[in-house]
Amino acid sequence: xxxxxxxxxxxxxxxxxxxxxxxxLQMLAQVDERLVRVVEMRYFAGLTDAEIASALGVTDRTVRxxxxxxxxxxxxxxxx
Amino acid sequence: MKPPQDPGELRRLNGLLEAALALPPAQREAWLRGLPESxxxxxPLLRQLLERAGTDAGDDFLRQPLVLDGPGGLDEASLAxxxxxxxxxxxxxxxxxxxxxxxxxxxxxxxxxSLNRQEALKLPHPGWAASLAQRMARERDIxxxxxxxxxxxxxxxxxxAEGRPWLAMEFVDGTPIDVHCRDHGLSIxxxxxxxxxxxxxxxxxxxRLVVHRDLKPSNILVTAAGEVRLLDFGVAKLLGDDxxxxxxxxxLMGRAVTPDYASPExxxxxxxxxxxxxxxxxxxxxxxxxxxxxxxxxRDTPAALEEAVLAADVxxxxxxxxxxxxxxxxxxxxxxxxxxxxxxxPGERYRSVEAFAADVERHLAGEPVLARPYSxxxxxxxxxxxxxxxLAAGAAVAVALIAGTALATWQAREAQRERDQARALLARNxxxxxxxxxxxxxxxxxQQADAVKALLDxxxxxxxxxxxxxxxxxxxxLRILAEYYNDPERSEAMLARAAEIxxxxxDRALRAQIDCDRGQLLESxxxxxxxxxxxxxxxxxxxxxxxxVVHCLQMRGAIAANRTEAAVALRSSQAALERLRAAGxxxxxxxxxxxxxxxxxxxxxxxxxxxxxWFERSQQRYRALNRQDSLHARVMLSNWGVVELxxxxxxxxxxxxxxxxxxxxxxxxxxDPPSWVLGNRALALERTSRWDDALxxxxxxxxxxxxxxxxxxxxxxxxxxxxxxxxxxxxxxxxAALRRAAALPGADEAGHPAVVRAEWVRARLxxxxxxxxxxxxxxGRQLEFLRSIGANxxxxxxxxxxxxxxxxxxxxxxxxxxxxxxxxxxxxRLQGGKPxxxxxxLAWLALGxxxAALGRAAGSRAALQxxxxxxxxxxxxxxADARRARVLLRGQATN
Numbered sequence: 001x002x003x004x005x006x007x008x009x010x011x012x013x014x015x016x017x018x019x020x021x022x023x024x025l026q027m028l029a030q031v032d033e034r035l036v037r038v039v040e041m042r043y044f045a046g047l048t049d050a051e052i053a054s055a056l057g058v059t060d061r062t063v064r065x066x067x068x069x070x071x072x073x074x075x076x077x078x079x080x
Numbered sequence: 081m082k083p084p085q086d087p088g089e090l091r092r093l094n095g096l097l098e099a100a101l102a103l104p105p106a107q108r109e110a111w112l113r114g115l116p117e118s119x120x121x122x123x124p125l126l127r128q129l130l131e132r133a134g135t136d137a138g139d140d141f142l143r144q145p146l147v148l149d150g151p152g153g154l155d156e157a158s159l160a161x162x163x164x165x166x167x168x169x170x171x172x173x174x175x176x177x178x179x180x181x182x183x184x185x186x187x188x189x190x191x192x193x194s195l196n197r198q199e200a201l202k203l204p205h206p207g208w209a210a211s212l213a214q215r216m217a218r219e220r221d222i223x224x225x226x227x228x229x230x231x232x233x234x235x236x237x238x239x240x241a242e243g244r245p246w247l248a249m250e251f252v253d254g255t256p257i258d259v260h261c262r263d264h265g266l267s268i269x270x271x272x273x274x275x276x277x278x279x280x281x282x283x284x285x286x287x288r289l290v291v292h293r294d295l296k297p298s299n300i301l302v303t304a305a306g307e308v309r310l311l312d313f314g315v316a317k318l319l320g321d322d323x324x325x326x327x328x329x330x331x332l333m334g335r336a337v338t339p340d341y342a343s344p345e346x347x348x349x350x351x352x353x354x355x356x357x358x359x360x361x362x363x364x365x366x367x368x369x370x371x372x373x374x375x376x377x378x379r380d381t382p383a384a385l386e387e388a389v390l391a392a393d394v395x396x397x398x399x400x401x402x403x404x405x406x407x408x409x410x411x412x413x414x415x416x417x418x419x420x421x422x423x424x425x426p427g428e429r430y431r432s433v434e435a436f437a438a439d440v441e442r443h444l445a446g447e448p449v450l451a452r453p454y455s456x457x458x459x460x461x462x463x464x465x466x467x468x469x470x471l472a473a474g475a476a477v478a479v480a481l482i483a484g485t486a487l488a489t490w491q492a493r494e495a496q497r498e499r500d501q502a503r504a505l506l507a508r509n510x511x512x513x514x515x516x517x518x519x520x521x522x523x524x525x526x527q528q529a530d531a532v533k534a535l536l537d538x539x540x541x542x543x544x545x546x547x548x549x550x551x552x553x554x555x556x557x558l559r560i561l562a563e564y565y566n567d568p569e570r571s572e573a574m575l576a577r578a579a580e581i582x583x584x585x586x587d588r589a590l591r592a593q594i595d596c597d598r599g600q601l602l603e604s605x606x607x608x609x610x611x612x613x614x615x616x617x618x619x620x621x622x623x624x625x626x627x628x629v630v631h632c633l634q635m636r637g638a639i640a641a642n643r644t645e646a647a648v649a650l651r652s653s654q655a656a657l658e659r660l661r662a663a664g665x666x667x668x669x670x671x672x673x674x675x676x677x678x679x680x681x682x683x684x685x686x687x688x689x690x691x692x693x694w695f696e697r698s699q700q701r702y703r704a705l706n707r708q709d710s711l712h713a714r715v716m717l718s719n720w721g722v723v724e725l726x727x728x729x730x731x732x733x734x735x736x737x738x739x740x741x742x743x744x745x746x747x748x749x750x751x752d753p754p755s756w757v758l759g760n761r762a763l764a765l766e767r768t769s770r771w772d773d774a775l776x777x778x779x780x781x782x783x784x785x786x787x788x789x790x791x792x793x794x795x796x797x798x799x800x801x802x803x804x805x806x807x808x809x810x811x812x813x814x815x816a817a818l819r820r821a822a823a824l825p826g827a828d829e830a831g832h833p834a835v836v837r838a839e840w841v842r843a844r845l846x847x848x849x850x851x852x853x854x855x856x857x858x859x860g861r862q863l864e865f866l867r868s869i870g871a872n873x874x875x876x877x878x879x880x881x882x883x884x885x886x887x888x889x890x891x892x893x894x895x896x897x898x899x900x901x902x903x904x905x906x907x908x909r910l911q912g913g914k915p916x917x918x919x920x921x922l923a924w925l926a927l928g929x930x931x932a933a934l935g936r937a938a939g940s941r942a943a944l945q946x947x948x949x950x951x952x953x954x955x956x957x958x959x960a961d962a963r964r965a966r967v968l969l970r971g972q973a974t975n
Contacts, residue, residue, distance in 0.1 A: 027087060027090060028090070030087040030090075030091075031087055031090045031091045031094050032094055035094075050351070051351070065098075065101060065102075068101060068133055068134070069094070069097055069098060069101060072097065072129045072132060072133060073090070073093065073094060073097070073129075075132070076093075076125065076129060077090075
């Protein structure tokens with residue numbers, strides 16, 4: 001479902017706000033690429049820590065730490 | 081607290097946070113105090129973040145993976161506990177047979193008398209229904225794929241009117257296998273033979289790529305005739321299935337599975353496969369033979385549990401029994417065989433349940449078993465390394481022997497799974513899809529568009545060769561690629577191909593989604609008939625899975641909305657909502673979205689007054705899900721504002737847009753607010769006659785729309801500016817702005833709000849320039865067009881009001897009064913139950929002037945009185961027309 005069909009009057013949302021998470025991730029990627037990978041795999045793909053660890057070739061513990069840090073930074077950036 | 085504004089600041093914050101998180105919490109404050117002066121600006125932020133770190137309470141930001149169609153809310157209707165005699169679907173509950181972590185199993189009978197038998201009815205616990213529906217559907221699919229005399233069969237499945245899913249299964253009148261062995265005082269041999277029946281059933285499931293994952297005595301019943309029946313595939317997993325909810329189900333299962341029989345990898349939430357069932361069968365057999373479980377487990381935390389399972393030292397079964405004869409029977413082969421089944425490392429266990437069973441059979445036949453004590457196996461491996469060649473040949477023979485077994489199926493599937501894992505995830509996961517659609521769609525900067533297109537073209541040629549082996553995967557990828565293209569023809573071609581290669585597929589959900597996406601594209605290509613037929617075929621087909629029907633109905637509604645077929649849009653969204661609820665999937669974002677869609681469709685159908693309540697429910701739903709700041713929630717709020725603008729509640733709409741703007745600035749300081757918030761807010765400002773603010777807001781709208789290359793947004797902004805200029809008498813500037821608007825692409829979308837508004841402002845400009853007859857004619861044409869497309873009545877009212885002015889200017893006051901009265905009727909209908917509307921006020925104003933021209937002073941005074949009241953109350957004391965009404969009224973009073 002595209003948002004164009006949802007937003008009234010000013011039809012069309014090319015500059016969609018759904019970009020907010022994306023943009024926050026983009027900014028984060030400039031700082032720490034791996035954090036972004038962890039967020040994508042964990043939040044968007046629903047992988048477990050172990051699955052992420054094996055995909056990235058790091059330990060579960062590192063994934064857990066990265067995730068905590070990424071979550072805190074994103075929460076801050078998105079004002080949540 | 082201000083969010084980090086630039087990458088440099090973020091980089092510093094990230095580094096400091098990493099260092100601080102590595103420290104034990106108690107040492108962090110001291111460490112913070114020791115930071116150099118240059119980092120002191122970040123101290124408040126760091127403290128705040130560290131305070132939040134590790135505290136789970138009330139902080140669920142990003143905690144749950146994005147699940148697009150997995151609502152988790154409680155189903156209020158099903159909170160009352162079940163009781164014997166209750167009716168569930170076509171069944172009456174008789175008595176409870178047992179209950180597990182999430183569901184209760186009842187003995188039940190059909191109320192329609194169609195089948196005279198008792199069945200086992202599985203029901204999620206009251207209150208769990210919504211979140212469990214998906215899992216119940218999986219269990220149903222898994223059970224339906226299994227047909228074996230030793231597996232309790234699935235008879236029927238459905239969902240109650242309240243949305244509660246149920247499964248009707250074969251009722252097995254039997255006792256748990258451990259109880260059966262004990263009560264009948266079975267011999268070791270009889271126990272082993274019973275166990276072989278269990279292995280047969282589990283092996284059948286493995287051959288269908290199903291892992292049971294919860295094997296334990298209470299799920300293995302033995303009938304009076306001594307037949308084994310395997311039950312409860314509620315937590316079973318399809319091998320190689322990386323569907324969107326798999327990870328979540330696994331996590332849930334981490335808690336739901338009985339830990340006493342769980343494998344180390346299961347307890348540690350690592351990937352599970354057939355080896356997990358081998359392990360659990362080992363524990364079950366151990367208990368059957370030794371009469372006790374191999375180990376006792378602590379129940380406190382998952383971590384302690386994992387540790388215990390991993391650390392548990394399993395004493396030989398023979399050492400646990402007091403009866404010497406039994407101990408002797410267990411010592412040797414059976415001890416070894418159990419130890420091999422229960423190895424900590426999955427790879428060291430029997431490779432399949434069949435291999436396990438074969439060893440048990442060998443033992444029963446008096447032949448030597450293949451399992452060896454661990455130390456011997458290690459020695460053998462060393463020997464293998466020394467004599468690689470001859471043993472490798474032996475291994476090839478072994479592979480040939482196991483070909484055609486469940487293990488071979490599993491291995492083949494596993495090999496493919498590993499190869500395709502990353503892409504299979506991409507193909508199946510709607511959430512990833514959403515993210516990448518963004519990345520390749522909206523996030524592409526204009527200067528990168530060509531490069532991205534080239535990349536996508538290459539992708540489109542790669543899909544077939546890379547994924548053609550599994551048509552569903554190829555099709556799912558094509559569906560995603562199609563969404564990335566900003567080129568409907570290209571996308572349509574991809575979806576047509578996806579539809580073709582999945583024509584015979586059993587995955588109806590995928591096929592329906594492909595066709596329904598395709599329908600929306602066909603519509604944009606002008607092939608509406610075809611599109612509608614395609615969608616309606618899937619919607620009408622009783623075999624289409626529920627959520628796919630909901631998706632198709634949403635698409636149907638979207639097509640109708642684009643074509644201003646408001647009634648169809650409304651019917652489709654309503655039907656989608658009903659279907660969603662019937663499928664037990666209510667309570668999530670999807671429901672909130674549909675409630676908002678219905679609200680807007682009601683407005684588009686001219687029933688704006690009813691929209692309010694639906695918007696309110698939609699927002700309540702978002703709030704309940706803690707998604708009130710999500711994009712969809714904000715789009716719905718903005719649409720609510722649009723409806724308020726149409727009903728004439730300008731000040732309320734303005735407050736709403738101010739709030740949206742504030743929340744945007746609060747949440748996303750680093751990017752511009754969306755054009756639809758800016759544009760609609762500008763209109764609200766214009767209608768309160770705050771001219772300078774409105775001009776500034778239209779300028780913002782223009783800037784943002786241009787950056788986003790959104791021509792209708794730009795047009796809306798130029799037309800808005802022109803409208804303000806006409807109202808303030810700056811006619812040349814108005815004309816220039818209209819010219820800019822006309823030069824933008826998309827002017828042929830005659831029904832688009834920006835185009836409609838442009839025509840209206842142009843007519844007003846003509847009128848102001850003194851070309852009243854021309855304006856009158858142009859407005860007549862516009863009215864005819866608006867009525868022909870069934871446009872929203874608020875546009876019709878707008879045109880009628882202005883035509884009344886034009887009629888007055890050409891000396892036709894009676895025609896003016898007619899138009900004004902019609903505009904008034906429309907405005908009053910739109911106004912609904914609200915006390916005031918600026919549109920109503922404007923229509924009264926036009927009527928008042930017409931009445932004055934007709935010499936009906938009393939009627940005119942009454943109308944102008946009304947106009948002033950409405951305009952002032954709805955659009956504020958500064959409103960220019962409110963002032964005009966008062967001035968005219970005073971003029972009449974002095975006459």
